[in-house]
Amino acid sequence: MLGCAHGGADKVTVEDRPLHGSDAHYATFRAPLNSPNSLVKLPVGSIKPEGWLKRWLELQRDGLCGQLGSISDWLDKEGNQWLGEGGNHGWEEVPYWLRGYSNMAYLLGDEKMMAETQTWIEAVIKGCREDGFMGPANAKENGRYEVWPQMIMLWILQDYYEYTGDKRVLSVMTNYFKFQLTQPDDKFLQDYWENSRGGDNMWSVIWLYNRTGDKELLPLIEQIHRNTANWAQHDNFPNWHGVNIAQGIREPATYWLYNGDPALLEASYRDQELIRERFGQVPGGMYGADENCREGYVDPRQGTETCAMVEQMASDEIMMLITGDPAWADNCEDVAFNTLPAAYTEDFRALRYFVAPNMPISDAANHYPSIQNEGPFLCMNPFSSRCCQHNHGFGWPYYAEHLVTATNDGGLATLLYCASQATALVGKGKGHTVTLTQETRYPFEETVTIKIGTGGRNVRFPLYLRVPAWADEAVVTLDDTDQTFAAAGKYIRVERTWKDGDIVNLYLPMKVNVRTWQANKNSVSVDYGPLTLSLKIAEKYVERDGRELSQGDSHWQKNADPSRWPTYEIFPDSPWNFALVTDNNGFPADLKLKRKPWPADDFPFAQQSVPLEFSAVGERIPSWGYDETGYVQVLPDADAPRLSPEPITLIPMGAARLRITAFPPAE
Structure with a gap:
């Protein structure tokens, strides 16, 4: 025990996963979905980043992502496919860019950026067809549509709803999914990109079901999985494209939420292991895929796409929510701290397609076949790398939005340590609003100070402190009392009746x-x-x-x-x-x-x-x-x-x- 507090004794335990409960206060996995140890994402806007992460977002706003609308021809509004019928460009690039841009706007409270975001959101909502189809109709043979970019736009709509509460989003998504339910298998998810990345469509169905409880949506989960590439092969992948793998890792576990077969959850873990066993025996959290993984090309000079980095972080974040396993946070930090920053110039006004652990030159030469792609893929270029140029921007905003989550037992979990303030409901019943303020320069310093604001009340709830796998021990200081835990790769759960102004210090000695x-x-x-x-x-x-x-x-x-x-x-x-x-x-x-x-x-x-x-x-x-x-x-x-x-x-x-x-x- 760590002392005593108003309303009952403190309970301090070490837990492998968050405890189950029914006091999440936010949309969590509804029955019949599986969620024994899940975490619950806080709505967009609940977390305000500070310190270096806020500065990162400001640089990104003033840099390539925030200003890309004045550079990229794909984002030109005139003739854009997302702004009206008959357009001829922007099909994939607009949602790739808008996902990062919109979330930057929400996190920074930037009114100008939010107005720009609203222009695109309104066009999507008002442009839906009567049959429910949303977005550009990229028609293929036999009357089918390729819907890969719609998968990205669905995530954008979800974030917009979480921030604004605009209920039109629920209607648009419901109608779109009911359109998808009418599609026969031979016309559904048949093209390469949508087939490889169908799990992202499935995640959006689950997101919507968690908020509406509309059970008519559930058969679509099965339909999507049935028509998506098989990412549960244990010792193989349906293809070896680096970005597809980063996204495909999350698909089996997403389907497990509905199907319940433990082999599916295990498959996502196995996917994470397999790609690293064969092509990721290198530092930095990623793997060599300079466009695709290639047999014999496993040296640390082999790079990975910037797109793959941010998609891997998204997979880590989704897997954290599904499983509650701190190991996914470890990998997310590995990529975020060690690999992703080097994808950009320090002013965020240019990026490169590939980054490798061993990379003593970053020039404009054609390095084929040492690098699979032919062309200038290593220089920092704001005009090039079409997919990464638009998609890179969501990595850090999503990271910020997963710093803290709710737990199903009415608590909060600090997953990713960074200076920030989170505002959330906790406790039993209807809950009470508290603020959780992190003061830290982690990962460059070893101490995280967490201040609890209760608005003057005494509020009982559990606080989970993630202990990284590299931390042989962790020291928690509460009420001037230190306690040391051997909890590497686990959580320290502190349940107490918190009073306004309580402070928890977490010391993670770095070796x-x-x-x-x-x-x-x-x-x-x-x-x-x-x-x-x-x-x-x-x-x-x-x-x-x-x-x-x-x-x-x-x-x-x-x-x-x-x-x-x-x-x-x-x-x-x-x-x-x-x-x-x-x-x-x-x-x-x-x-x-x-x-x-x-x-x-x-x-x-x-x-x-x-x-x-x-x-x-x-x-x-x-x-x-x-x-x-x-x-x-x-x-x-x-x-x-x-x-x-x-x-x-x-x-x-x-x-x-x-x-x-x-x-x-x-x-």
């Missing part, structure tokens, strides 16, 4: 950990808590005109100014071909942490302002350079000659646009 990647020549990576470390490489930026370096399907508006939206190639301006010297225990030799001042601009994912640096020792490998395509070679063999040891600097991977993260070892 250095070394991972060895046996499948990749016993290369090693170094972690510090949730942060993986990369070699600090001096970065030389060369400005280019992105219009001259764009992929063939890129289109931009006539007035898009490349001087305002520059493209950059990034070249190394210091040696990068180092092995990492380790001691007899495999620990980096002479590793020392140097803490630097917190950046004045509140943005730590930049090489010049990252607040953590580590000194270490490396040995250069002269034979490790570039291959015949100009791309970094695969890791050298263990017997490759090395030069004398010399000092090197490691920084958090997310702050390194050029990086070596999986090092050849040297004793």
Whole structure:
């Protein structure tokens, strides 16, 4: 026990999953859906990010995602398929972009952005056909429609409803799903993208059922699964496209909610394991798929699409809600902190298609076949990478919206630690409104301070504190009393009668950990808590005109100014071909942490302002350079000659646009 409080003793326990109950206060999985240990997403707008995450969203608003409407020809309103009949562009790109843009508007309370969002929402709602069909009718042979972009727009409508309560959304979605119920199997989800990603359509059906209880919708769950690619094969995937896999992981578990077969839930876990076993023996939470996974291309130089990163994070977030398993939060943080930040320039005005753990060059050359796609896929270009250019923006807003969730036993769970304020109903019966304020600079610092606001009442409810899998111990301080828990990969559940102004401190001691990647020549990576470390490489930026370096399907508006939206190639301006010297225990030799001042601009994912640096020792490998395509070679063999040891600097991977993260070892 941790002391005593008004209204009863504190109950502090360690739990594998949130406890079951019937006091969620928010739309949760209705019977007959399975939900023994689920978490409950708070409505959009319940969580206000602060600190570095708010700054991230502001940069994104002022950068490519927020200003893409003035660059991308696909978002031009004239002749846009989402704004009226007879349009000729914007089919996939508008919803890809609007999902991130609209949620940024809600999180930042930006009235101008919300007005722009409303323009598109009104067109979708008012443009529905009498038979219920929604959006552009991309007609195919035999009278069928390809509805992949509608799947994205459904998520946008859900977020809009959660923020505004506009009941027209429920009617639009109900009518659309009843239209889908009329479609025979041979006309439903037959094209490649919609067939691969049907689980996203299913998630929206479940979202709507949870709010309306309309049981006529339930057969559509079965219909969608029956016509979606099989993501429950245990040791294979229906296709090996990187983004499809990131989305497909969530499909079996989504169907499990309705079907109840434990093998389906296990299949989502197995999908997560399989892709990492075969193509993800690398740091950073992702896997090599430079467009598709390819046999023999497993080295840490193989990149993954920016689209795949944000979709993987979405899968992690959905799986957190379905299962309550903290392991999905661990992976979400891994991608968010270590891989996704390097997809963008530090001002968020350009992005690149691929990011790899080992990437000491980011140029505009064609690196095929070292990279599967032919063309300039590595430079930071706001004019190119059509899918990622539009889809990248929802990763961080969705992350912010899953920092805290409700639990079915009337409590709250802190899943992703970040400075923020969440407002939510808790407790028994009709519940009471409380605020939960996180003060922290996690993942760059080890302490999270949580302040409870009850509006002057005493309110009893459980608070779940997620303990990351890397944290061997966690220290909870409440009422000036410390208690240490061995709860890695679990929750510390604190149930008490909270009074206004109560404070909980969570201390997560970060330690250095070394991972060895046996499948990749016993290369090693170094972690510090949730942060993986990369070699600090001096970065030389060369400005280019992105219009001259764009992929063939890129289109931009006539007035898009490349001087305002520059493209950059990034070249190394210091040696990068180092092995990492380790001691007899495999620990980096002479590793020392140097803490630097917190950046004045509140943005730590930049090489010049990252607040953590580590000194270490490396040995250069002269034979490790570039291959015949100009791309970094695969890791050298263990017997490759090395030069004398010399000092090197490691920084958090997310702050390194050029990086070596999986090092050849040297004793």
